[in-house]
Amino acid sequence: MPDVTLHLIENANLNPLNQEADVATIATTGNKGKGIRSDCQVTLEIRKSGGIDIQLVSKVKVMYGDSILSLCNEIFKFYNITDASLLLEDSGALEPVIAARLEAAIRQLTGSTKEYLTELLPQNNYQTARDRDRFSRLYLPGNSPALMINAGIHKPNGIILDLEDAVAVSKKEEARFLVRNALRTIDFYGAERMVRINQVPAGIADLDYIIPHNVNLILVPKCESADQIRQVNSRIKEIKEAKGISGNIWLMPIIESAMGVLKALEIASSENVVALAIGLEDYTADLGTRRTNEGTESFFARSMVVNACKAAGIQAIDSVFSDIADMEALKQNVLRSKALGFDGMGCIHPRQIRVIHDNFAPDEAEIDKAKKIVNAFIDATDKGLGVVSLGTKMIDPPVVKRAQHTINLAISMGKLDAEWRVEFVEAESKK
Amino acid sequence: MSKYDKITTNAVGRVVPQIINGKEAVPFLGVGKFRPTGRKYAPLISTCADFPDDGNKTVPSLREALIRCGLKDGMTISTHHHFRNGDLVGNQIFDAAAELGIKNLTWAPSASFECHSPLIKYLEDGTIHHIEGSMNGALGKFTSEGGMQGMGVLRSHGGRYQAIQDGDLHVDIAVIAAPTADAFGNATGDRGSAACGLLGFALADSQYADKVIVVTDNLVPFPCVPWQIHGNYVDFVVVLDRVGIPEKIISGTTEITKSPDRLLLAELTAQFCDETGIVRDGFSFQAGAGGTALSIGIYFAEMLRKRGMKARFARGGSNKYLVKMLEEGLVDYILDGQTFDLEGVRSMRENSGHLNTSPFTSYNYHGKGNFASMVDVVILGATEVDINFNANVVTHSDGYLLHGIGGWMNCLFSKCVILPIPLFRDRMPVIRDQVTTICGPGELIDVIVTERGIAINPLRTDLIDKLKGSSLPIKSIHQLKEEAERICGKPSLPVLSDEFIAAIKWVDGTVIDAVRKVII
Numbered sequence: 001m002p003d004v005t006l007h008l009i010e011n012a013n014l015n016p017l018n019q020e021a022d023v024a025t026i027a028t029t030g031n032k033g034k035g036i037r038s039d040c041q042v043t044l045e046i047r048k049s050g051g052i053d054i055q056l057v058s059k060v061k062v063m064y065g066d067s068i069l070s071l072c073n074e075i076f077k078f079y080n081i082t083d084a085s086l087l088l089e090d091s092g093a094l095e096p097v098i099a100a101r102l103e104a105a106i107r108q109l110t111g112s113t114k115e116y117l118t119e120l121l122p123q124n125n126y127q128t129a130r131d132r133d134r135f136s137r138l139y140l141p142g143n144s145p146a147l148m149i150n151a152g153i154h155k156p157n158g159i160i161l162d163l164e165d166a167v168a169v170s171k172k173e174e175a176r177f178l179v180r181n182a183l184r185t186i187d188f189y190g191a192e193r194m195v196r197i198n199q200v201p202a203g204i205a206d207l208d209y210i211i212p213h214n215v216n217l218i219l220v221p222k223c224e225s226a227d228q229i230r231q232v233n234s235r236i237k238e239i240k241e242a243k244g245i246s247g248n249i250w251l252m253p254i255i256e257s258a259m260g261v262l263k264a265l266e267i268a269s270s271e272n273v274v275a276l277a278i279g280l281e282d283y284t285a286d287l288g289t290r291r292t293n294e295g296t297e298s299f300f301a302r303s304m305v306v307n308a309c310k311a312a313g314i315q316a317i318d319s320v321f322s323d324i325a326d327m328e329a330l331k332q333n334v335l336r337s338k339a340l341g342f343d344g345m346g347c348i349h350p351r352q353i354r355v356i357h358d359n360f361a362p363d364e365a366e367i368d369k370a371k372k373i374v375n376a377f378i379d380a381t382d383k384g385l386g387v388v389s390l391g392t393k394m395i396d397p398p399v400v401k402r403a404q405h406t407i408n409l410a411i412s413m414g415k416l417d418a419e420w421r422v423e424f425v426e427a428e429s430k431k
Numbered sequence: 432m433s434k435y436d437k438i439t440t441n442a443v444g445r446v447v448p449q450i451i452n453g454k455e456a457v458p459f460l461g462v463g464k465f466r467p468t469g470r471k472y473a474p475l476i477s478t479c480a481d482f483p484d485d486g487n488k489t490v491p492s493l494r495e496a497l498i499r500c501g502l503k504d505g506m507t508i509s510t511h512h513h514f515r516n517g518d519l520v521g522n523q524i525f526d527a528a529a530e531l532g533i534k535n536l537t538w539a540p541s542a543s544f545e546c547h548s549p550l551i552k553y554l555e556d557g558t559i560h561h562i563e564g565s566m567n568g569a570l571g572k573f574t575s576e577g578g579m580q581g582m583g584v585l586r587s588h589g590g591r592y593q594a595i596q597d598g599d600l601h602v603d604i605a606v607i608a609a610p611t612a613d614a615f616g617n618a619t620g621d622r623g624s625a626a627c628g629l630l631g632f633a634l635a636d637s638q639y640a641d642k643v644i645v646v647t648d649n650l651v652p653f654p655c656v657p658w659q660i661h662g663n664y665v666d667f668v669v670v671l672d673r674v675g676i677p678e679k680i681i682s683g684t685t686e687i688t689k690s691p692d693r694l695l696l697a698e699l700t701a702q703f704c705d706e707t708g709i710v711r712d713g714f715s716f717q718a719g720a721g722g723t724a725l726s727i728g729i730y731f732a733e734m735l736r737k738r739g740m741k742a743r744f745a746r747g748g749s750n751k752y753l754v755k756m757l758e759e760g761l762v763d764y765i766l767d768g769q770t771f772d773l774e775g776v777r778s779m780r781e782n783s784g785h786l787n788t789s790p791f792t793s794y795n796y797h798g799k800g801n802f803a804s805m806v807d808v809v810i811l812g813a814t815e816v817d818i819n820f821n822a823n824v825v826t827h828s829d830g831y832l833l834h835g836i837g838g839w840m841n842c843l844f845s846k847c848v849i850l851p852i853p854l855f856r857d858r859m860p861v862i863r864d865q866v867t868t869i870c871g872p873g874e875l876i877d878v879i880v881t882e883r884g885i886a887i888n889p890l891r892t893d894l895i896d897k898l899k900g901s902s903l904p905i906k907s908i909h910q911l912k913e914e915a916e917r918i919c920g921k922p923s924l925p926v927l928s929d930e931f932i933a934a935i936k937w938v939d940g941t942v943i944d945a946v947r948k949v950i951i
Contacts, residue, residue, distance in 0.1 A: 037857050060858045062829035063922035092857025095920060149918070150692050153882045187918075350691035414902075 027108040029174045030101035031143070032089045038146040040090040040098055044105040047083040052076055058090035071095055072102060078116050079106050096181035097145045104174035120184045120214070127247050128192045128216040130274050133157050133409070134315055134344040135360040136353045137194060141166035143175040148182050152189035154350035160194040163206050164221050172198070176209040183213040192216045194252070200228040204235050211239040215249060217274070222282065223253035224260045229270040236272075250274040252317065256282035261301045264308035275315035277346065278305045281322075293329060295336065306341040320346035327355050334359035361413045362406045370410070371424055373403035378421070434582040435931055435945075443821070443869050447942040451934050452537075452561060452581045454599075459943040462872060467797055467939070472598030474639050482666075486615040486653055489668045493520075493646060494527040496667040497604065500642035502528060505535045506603035507563075509640065511632040512542035513608075513620055513769070517679030520608040520646050520671070522549050529558045537581070539600060540564040541591055541632040542835045546679070554579050563600055564591070565835025566933065574932050575832045577948040583832070583933030585825060588632065588768070589794025589801065589841035590938050595635040597797060599940050605636035605643045607665075608674045612647035613655035616665025620770075621657065621780050623649035625675035628749070628770020628779055630659045631789030637664040648674045659787065681772050687729060687752065688722030692882055696851040697723050699903065700810060700880045701730030707897045709808045709847060710734050717746035717803075717842060718810040720771050723851050727810050728752050735761045746793065746806055749775035749785065757784055766802060768793050768838065794841035796938040801841070809845035813852055815866045818908050820873030820888045822850060823866040825935060828859055830867060830925040830949045832933055840938050843875040847894070854881040860915035860922060862908060867925070869944045870935055884911050926950060 025045055032041035040058075054072055056065060072086060090098070096118040103116045137158035140147045143166075151159050161179040163172065179195060195210045196219035197203035203220070210218070220232055229251060236249055251272045255261055256279035268276050280298050284291040291297065302318070309316035318337040321330045330352055337345055338360055345356050362370065372390055377400045380388045388395040410416035417423075435448035441458035449456055457465060482488065490496045502508075508528075510521045521540065528536060534557050538550070541564060548569040553559045561581025566574045574583050586594055594600035609630065610623030620630045625648060637643055637660050645660065646669045655662075688694055700723075704710045710731060718724035718731075728745075729752060735741055736759075744764040747753050751774035756762045758778070765785045770776050778785045793802045803809075814834065815823040824839050826832050842848070852861050862879070877894065879886045884906035887894050898905055906914075916922075928948035937943040 060829075060922075062925045064858060064920060066923060067920055092859065094858060094918065150882060153695060154691055351689075351694065 025109065027105040029104040029108070030093075030097075032091065036091050036146075038092050038094065038097065038149060039144070040088055040093040040101055042101040042105045043087040043089075044102070044109065045085045046081060046106075046109050047085060050083050050085075052082065053085045055085075055087045056090065057088070058092075060090065060092050067095075068098060071098060075099060075102050075106070075116050079110065079112055079114060081106065081110070093145065094149065094185075096185040097178065100177035100181045101174065104177045108173070115180075118181050118185045121187055123187055124184065124193070124214050126190075126214075126216075128250070130248070130250065131315070132192065133412075134192070134275060134317060136344060136347050136356045137192070137317070138350060138353065139166065139196075139320065139346060139348050142179045142195075143167045143171045145178060145182070148186055151350070152187060152191050154353050155189070156191050156347065156350070156353045157344065158192035158194050158217065159188050160196050160219060160346075162196045164196045164198050164203070176206060180209045180213050183210065183215055194219055196221055196254075197232075200231055204231060207232070207235050207239060211236055211249065212243045212245060217250040217252055219277065220251060220253040221279070222256045222260070223267055224257055225263055226266040226270045229253060229267060229273060233271050248272065252277055254279045255301070255305055257286045258283070261304045264304050265311060268308040268312035268314055273312070273314060275317050275343070276305050276309050277317040278302060278319050280319035293333070295333075302337075302340055302342070310341065315343040316341060318342040318345040320348050321352065322348065324349040324351065327351070330355050331359055357413065361415060362410050366406055367410045367416055370403035370406035371420065373400060374407050375421065375424060375428070377403075434580075435934075441942065441944075443872055443943065445869055445944045447934065447945045448582075448931060449942075451584060451942070456934065456936075457941045459937050459941040462874060465939045465941050467597060471596050472601070472639055475641055486613075486662070488616055488662075488665060489614050489650070489670060491669075493523055493606075493644070493669050493671070494530070496644045496669050497524065497527055498531070499667060500604045500644065502531065502533055502604065504533055505537075505560075506533075507537040507539050507601060509539040509602045509605045509636045510541070511607065511630070511636070512540060512544065513627040513630055513632060514625060514675035514680050515627075516544040516546045517625070517676035517681075518544065518546055518608065519676065520606060520674055521547055523671075524606055525550055525553045525558055529553055529556070534558060535560040538562050538564070539591075539602060541588065542837065543567050543570050545569065551578070563594075565837075566832055567835055568833060571832040571834070575830065575946070575949045576951055577928075577930065577932060579932065582931060583946075584936060585836055585933055586936045587794065587836040587840035587938055588790045588838040589796055589803070590836070590936050590940065591632075592635045592790040592795045593797045593938065593940055594936070595639045596791075596795065597940060602636050602640035603642065605633065605640035607633040607637065607643065607645050607660055609645050609647045609660065610674070611649040611651055611655055612645050612660075612668060613651055613653040613662065614668055615653050615655075616643070616645045616660070616662030616668050617653070617655040617658035618645050618647065618660040618662075618665075619655055619657050620659060621776055623647070625649075625673070625677060625680060626773070626776045627675070627680050628776045629767060629787045629789075631768060631787065631791075633660060634789040634791055637661065642666045644669060646671055646674055648672060657787075686722060687725045690722070692853060693723045694726055695882050696853070696880055697726035697730060699882075699885060700727050700849055700851045701734070703849065703878065703880060703885060703898075703903060704731070704808055704847075705734060706901050706903065707847075707894055712740040713743045714807045715742060715744045715746070715805065716808045716810070717806050717845065718748070719812065720748045720750065721812055724810045724812075725750065725752055727851070728756070732756050732759075732761050746788075746802065746809075747771075747775070749778065751775070754778040754782075754785070757782060766793070790838075790841075794838055794938075796841070797940075801844075803838075803841045804844040804846075806842075806845040808847040808849060809842040810849050810851060811839055811842055813850050813861070813871075815861055815863050816850060816852070816876070816879055816908075817863050817866045817873070818912060820876040820879070820908065821866050821869045822871045822873075822876050823868045824870045826868040826946055828863065828867055828922065828925070830927045830947065832868075832946050836870060836935070840871060843871045847878070848876050849878040849880060850876060851880040854883050854911060854915045855919050858919045860912070860919050862912040862915060863922075864912075868935060868946055872943075879908060879911070881911055883914055886911050
């Protein structure tokens, strides 16, 4: 078992440059250039003398030049840096982004482990329920701030800040600061706040940057054993204890290999796991086959994951659908996924959210059936009957529970009026 | 001659000059307050005795045509923007004028594009004194930094017609680039390799300019039909190898947006129009060429199709989406003011319900009514809006003049004016305490739709009432402004020079605002 009892502080800097801090004096973080918005590039040189010299190139210089300079000066002061030359090439980055970029550069050069934390929005401090709806979860590359700012307005059930595949290897370190600041300072308007860490064991180190900042759920990629989940849980527990954090942090392991599929049940049954997701790109590569829209090649894997989840009493989440232009194919994919027993699906573009919600939502026939069952249950309860029956059929409690869930969903998704029963009872009495 | 003189404060509290490039100008008095007097401007009387009986008005070159029009120092030359960024004619006029050593010209384009940036050298060497029209992109930057000798004058499309008709803007020589023409000067935009649809922006110039030159690369035997421009107004015809670059004539903004944020704006706007009862059988709308506006048209089409209804007319900016609606029977007529793509051009040739309009019929404020005020809903953009709903389309928050007005001002007279705009662009909040430049008074702007909420002008109590109990995120404009500033920080105001560089003319010719030089 890999050593996961690293100290927070020692583990905080993974950058190889840091081991030669006396050699490297210039660090570059962030992004610039064509197509880059809401980001900035920091080129920082720490010097032995000469004071602080900041060169700001920004399209919002007229509006925010002074405030950007004072933010940079404050950060230099925070890290006790008195002599440095900073080139800040800004494409309209918000303060938490500038701060993350500058902190990443400073820590690369100095090896400091001090955290310059931006404002924690009070509205970001919420918990999520174990069994909340997880129809859609929107992936956002962890080093691309432009996509983060408005992600919440599209109302996905969850937002994933991705530290894994969507971040280039050379950008892994700086992305952690950006994701941390995003968790603190960007309002996701009620979406479940998720982070995909890197594959265990390397991903364990990501947790230090994430756990203390109101993350609701951690995605554990390429998961192949319950032991990996134990490592994650144990690290989370240590951080929570060290930082005095209470509240649940859920886990969603991603099954992306043949081994993972075969170990699905032990993974699904692990502590704090609320859902398994399946990642079909890696899985089909592992099988040595190609991913198709029909999904025949992944039928076994999907069914295994769904069955493992249902056996463990958790949610099953399907893989993303990668053609963002084809909404009809997405719809068919969602319907197949729902029919297999999945409870949700990942998305890689906000346009997919609506299609995913609409098609995971209960359809008319399901709602009608659920109405009858729930109504029969309420009638039976009112009459003091222990047994619920519909026509000549007896209805078991799990069926009633599922019907109630369908009704609640339909109401929350605007497909059914909250007062549906008034009309229903009236219509039934006329029959 | 000084650029401007006699500074005063107008009815919207803006400081503006009353003399611009040596001419008197009336400060903005309020919407509908300025009453014009007198008769329209009249061009010189011509006699056909001076023109060839065989109708052949061709001359060998643009340079010769300009000479024969009597080109001299201080004249005003007009051009039009139906070739948009693919115009090959505008620059050639001033190349010829510069070769002839002509100075102090006024250039009066209906709009300028990036392709006209080479004219900066003629603004620098004094060939061109100033621009009356629009100053976009590089020309705007040059103007903002104080490079132009005279004061720029910006007008709306309707305001340009008004200014020419009223004699505020006298055109000495109009150069009309035409995709197809005959030797008599009849011209059309709906065919030819540089086909652009219609030539409506050139109508006023053909009627009122002293001299008119038609330039084409597709000369057909008389008669050129349809004659969008009548040869009876035309002095000379010039044939060039190419007048425009077809792929650049097609506007870059005629695809529906793929941006999820803009699609959300479009969806919220469409839902707003639905819930307020604007979308109904027989309604009318105008949506511009921007990706968001186009998407709103698509949502409208979906609603109409689903309910078996149709719109009576749509004002364009025509494009393939509008043409699809027309051909599907979802709208009876397209009243086209500017054709944005080749489907629009084709439809104009083929569909009897696709009609040619001009700034005269659509926008002219000094006429006996215009179409713009009859439209049920118009979807527009803005660079900034303030807490009193005043809006800006010409300058950015850093003070730079970078855009023209287009038909924007004229469209404000629609029954419902909606601006779907992101609450901030990168870090630039769109809702300000005060706009940098007022192009539209708040009393005419009804609704601001942002991705984080919709603000309705308190003057529109009818709309507010209709949305009681709606699930739409209705907020006050102050709430929206605070939300943007919470995310972006409170922006500082630009420090601008006291010197004016351009005037913004309201639809009636009065001066609604003046743009100041930036300090670099």
